[in-house]
Amino acid sequence: MELYAERGFEQTTVAEIAKRAGLTERTFFRHYADKREVLFGGSHVLEDLVVGTVRDAPEGTAPIDAVAAGLDAAATGIFSDLRDFARRRQAIITAHQDLRERELIKLASLSSALADTLRGRGVSEPAASLAAEAGTAVFKVAFERWVGDGETRDLAAVIKGSLAELRSVAAGE
Amino acid sequence: MELYAERGFEQTTVAEIAKRAGLTERTFFRHYADKREVLFGGSHVLEDLVVGTVRDAPEGTAPIDAVAAGLDAAATGIFSDLRDFARRRQAIITAHQDLRERELIKLASLSSALADTLRGRGVSEPAASLAAEAGTAVFKVAFERWVGDGETRDLAAVIKGSLAELRSVAAGE
DNA sequence: AAAGGCGATGTCAGTTACTGACATCAACCG
DNA sequence: CGGTTGATGTCAGTAACTGACATCGCCTTT
Numbered sequence: 036m037e038l039y040a041e042r043g044f045e046q047t048t049v050a051e052i053a054k055r056a057g058l059t060e061r062t063f064f065r066h067y068a069d070k071r072e073v074l075f076g077g078s079h080v081l082e083d084l085v086v087g088t089v090r091d092a093p094e095g096t097a098p099i100d101a102v103a104a105g106l107d108a109a110a111t112g113i114f115s116d117l118r119d120f121a122r123r124r125q126a127i128i129t130a131h132q133d134l135r136e137r138e139l140i141k142l143a144s145l146s147s148a149l150a151d152t153l154r155g156r157g158v159s160e161p162a163a164s165l166a167a168e169a170g171t172a173v174f175k176v177a178f179e180r181w182v183g184d185g186e187t188r189d190l191a192a193v194i195k196g197s198l199a200e201l202r203s204v205a206a207g208e
Numbered sequence: 209m210e211l212y213a214e215r216g217f218e219q220t221t222v223a224e225i226a227k228r229a230g231l232t233e234r235t236f237f238r239h240y241a242d243k244r245e246v247l248f249g250g251s252h253v254l255e256d257l258v259v260g261t262v263r264d265a266p267e268g269t270a271p272i273d274a275v276a277a278g279l280d281a282a283a284t285g286i287f288s289d290l291r292d293f294a295r296r297r298q299a300i301i302t303a304h305q306d307l308r309e310r311e312l313i314k315l316a317s318l319s320s321a322l323a324d325t326l327r328g329r330g331v332s333e334p335a336a337s338l339a340a341e342a343g344t345a346v347f348k349v350a351f352e353r354w355v356g357d358g359e360t361r362d363l364a365a366v367i368k369g370s371l372a373e374l375r376s377v378a379a380g381e
Numbered sequence: 382a383a384a385g386g387c388g389a390t391g392t393c394a395g396t397t398a399c400t401g402a403c404a405t406c407a408a409c410c411g
Numbered sequence: 412c413g414g415t416t417g418a419t420g421t422c423a424g425t426a427a428c429t430g431a432c433a434t435c436g437c438c439t440t441t
Contacts, residue, residue, distance in 0.1 A: 049398065059420055065401065097380040136309035139316055143308070161370055164349045166377045172341035176334050197334055204339045205378035207270040232391055238427065363438065 036074065040123065043130045044070075071137045073201050074124060077113075078141040082148050085109050088150070089152045102170035103198055104151060109174075110191035118190075125182045146171040169205075173197045209247065213296060217243075217304045241247035244310045247297060250286075255321055258282050262325045271331050275343035276323060276371055282347075290354070291363075298355045319344040343376075346370045352369040 038047045038055065041188035049070055053063045069071050085105035092101040116120060128134040158166065175196040181190045188196070211220045211228065222243055226236045236252040258278035265274040287294060301307040322340035331339065354363045360371050361369075 048396090060398095061400090065418080068399095070398070077426080083351060099284065099377050099380055121413055132313065135316070139312040140305065140309045143312055160354065161349050161373050164352075164376050165345065165370065165374045168349060169374060172338065172345055175306035176337045176341060179337075180334065195221060200334050201338045201342060202378050202380075204272055204283045204335050205375050206343060207272055207375075222428085223426085233389055233427095234392080234429090238389080241428095243427070 036124065036127065039074075039127045044134060045128060071134055074128065074134065075137060075141055077143070081109055081113060082145050084112055085145060086148050086152050089149060090155070090157075094145070094156075098153050098156075098162060098166035099169065099198075101156070102166055103158050103173075103194075105149070106170060106174050106194050107191050110189070110194055114181075114190045121178075142171050142175060145174075169201060173201055209295065209298065212247070212300045217307060218302060243291060244307055247307065248310060249297060249313055250315070254282055255318050256335065258318060259287055259321050259325050262322060263328070265329075267329075269327075271326050271339035272342065272371075273334060274326070274329070275339055276346075276367075278322070279343060279347050279367050280364050283362070283367055287354075287363045294351075295355050315344050318347075342374060346374055 038052055041047075049060050049063055052070075053060045056063070067076075085108065088105040088108040089101045092104055096104070128138055136153035146164075146167045149170060150164045153166055154160070161175075173194060177190065177194040180186050180197070181188075181193045188194065211225055214220075222233050222236055225243075225246075226233045240249075258275075261278040261281040265277055271275070271293065291340070301311055319337075319340045322343060323337045325371045326336035326339055327333070346367060350363065350367040353359050353370070354361075354366045359366065
């Protein structure tokens with residue numbers, strides 16, 4: 036991340052990363068599938084926490100509420116102390132299409148895992164997929180706001196507000 | 209697309225594509241930014257139609273309804289005769305992560321353009337972004353169903369049904 | 382018709398991400 | 412002490428992409 040921030044993602048070669056890490060280029064590729072993946076090692080932690088929370092939600096919880104509980108758990112359990120880090124990381128990601136693509140597929144993976152989990156709780160299609168997609172959409176919009184300027188609330192609060200807004204929007208207001 | 213279907217995306221080299229097209233590799237890259245972009249030339253057509261429809265929606269239309277009108281226009285105006293083509297194309301895309309990523313960023317671009325358009329119509333944030341994300345989520349889920357097996361309705365009908373389902377889900381049912 | 386400009390294409394050389402095959406080496410295990 | 416195993420290094424190769432320059436056909440202008 037240091038190097039990506041210093042000279043930009045495209046201008047950083049894997050050879051340079053490996054050198055600063057005291058490793059070989061070949062070893063780098065044994066740890067990371069590609070140059071982009073370096074910035075996304077934490078995505079499975081997010082996915083596990085969100086999915087686990089949804090899975091353990093009380094029976095009878097509405098799908099969208101279960102998803103909301105999962106997102107809230109992630110906001111308070113992972114991101115609460117990481118705003119500065121998230122901002123630095125996000126500045127790098129948004130500057131390069133390749134990284135934006137990778138971020139999107141991580142979110143899509145989260146959405147897919149959420150839909151699987153909801154189906155495991157007896158939610159049928161397409162409700163499961165739509166609840167999962169709606170939840171990740173809320174997370175995406177809220178996260179962008181949270182790392183942006185002029186937002187003082189913590190992530191959990193922004194998510195809560197965005198979910199309420201989605202409810203209004205979906206109701207046709 | 210022929211070559212990607214025959215031997216797979218990764219196993220197809222740009223040299224082979226250029227040869228079959230009777231061109232040089234260098235010329236290929238003058239027409240397409242990269243190997244993946246070949247399959248996404250139509251995405252700006254989709255975006256233009258959806259955005260244009262939203263822009264021209266009657267004043268006072270609720271954001272989600274304007275977006276729904278845009279998606280409906282795309283379904284009837286672009287995809288109605290392209291189901292077979294869409295299926296062949298989608299089979300290639302879903303088989304390769306690189307292509308899935310590219311597809312996601314095209315959808316994200318649509319969502320972003322939609323949000324801009326809604327803001328142009330006076331919708332404030334985060335309602336504009338959420339309506340746009342919700343709309344593209346509906347499109348994504350509906351499109352997947354439409355190209356999948358056992359779906360006989362046309363795309364417009366699937367979108368309509370998915371949107372209704374999203375409304376239920378968002379309402380907490 | 383000649384001249385000149387311009388857009389599309391070809392040619393060529395170079396960089397760099399990524400991969401497979403094999404060697405090495407250190408820790409651990411029986 | 413010999414052997415196994417997992418992580419790393421070495422090396423050579425492929426293919427995506429890029430920049431610089433040449434060429435060529437078409438169109439305009441004189």
